[in-house]
Amino acid sequence: MKRQLQIKNGIAQGEWNGSGGMPVPPDDTYTFLDVTDRPDAQVGMLYDAATDTFLPAPVVPRTCVTKSQVISVLTPAEGQIATTSTDADVVWGMAQFQLADHVDLADPQFAILMTGLVSKGIVTAARATEIQAALAALAA
Numbered sequence: 265m266k267r268q269l270q271i272k273n274g275i276a277q278g279e280w281n282g283s284g285g286m287p288v289p290p291d292d293t294y295t296f297l298d299v300t301d302r303p304d305a306q307v308g309m310l311y312d313a314a315t316d317t318f319l320p321a322p323v324v325p326r327t328c329v330t331k332s333q334v335i336s337v338l339t340p341a342e343g344q345i346a347t348t349s350t351d352a353d354v355v356w357g358m359a360q361f362q363l364a365d366h367v368d369l370a371d372p373q374f375a376i377l378m379t380g381l382v383s384k385g386i387v388t389a390a391r392a393t394e395i396q397a398a399l400a401a402l403a404a
Contacts, residue, residue, distance in 0.1 A: 268296040269305055276309045276318065326403040327370040334367050337398040345386055353380050369399055 270278035272294045280296065299305040302318070309318040335343060346358055357377050361367070367374065378396060381387045387395065 265300075266298060267300045269299050269307065269311075271295045271297055271311050271313075274311055274313070275321070276305065276307050276311055279307050325370075325400075327400075328366045328368050329399050329403050330366055331361065331364065333402045334361070334399065337395055337402070342387065349386075351384060353384070354386070367399075369396070369403060 265281055265283055268280045269276040270280065276297075297305075297311070305311075305318045308321045310321055311318055338346070346354065349355065349358075357380070360373070378392045382389050382392050
């Protein structure tokens with residue numbers, strides 16, 4: 265039985281196992297490559313056609329966290345400051361937080377928010393780094 269990988273945009277996106285010839289690609293952006301004798305070739309890997317090699321897929325850092333995960337890394341005092349502050353920037357940041365479905369740590373607005381918390385003395389630079397590291401560990 266033959267084993268083929270469906271390649272699109274240099275990524276092995278699907279596998280086909282069957283007898284007979286190659287399956288028909290859905291359009292000209294797909295190709296099928298016979299990998300029957302190449303157990304190292306797997307779905308998700310990058311395919312370099314110039315060298316006929318498969319490479320591991322790049323690791324994509326996860327950057328999204330839920331709002332409850334954000335709250336979980338704050339101390340009670342930090343949470344209280346965030347919810348009771350009358351500072352316009354903090355109130356604006358909390359309004360954005362409440363409207364969001366999730367928090368994307370890679371969003372430039374998140375970096376601006378963290379810098380603002382430090383500049384206003386709400387958290388220290390070291391604590392801001394701890395918060396970011398804790399959220400990065402929770403990211404999905």
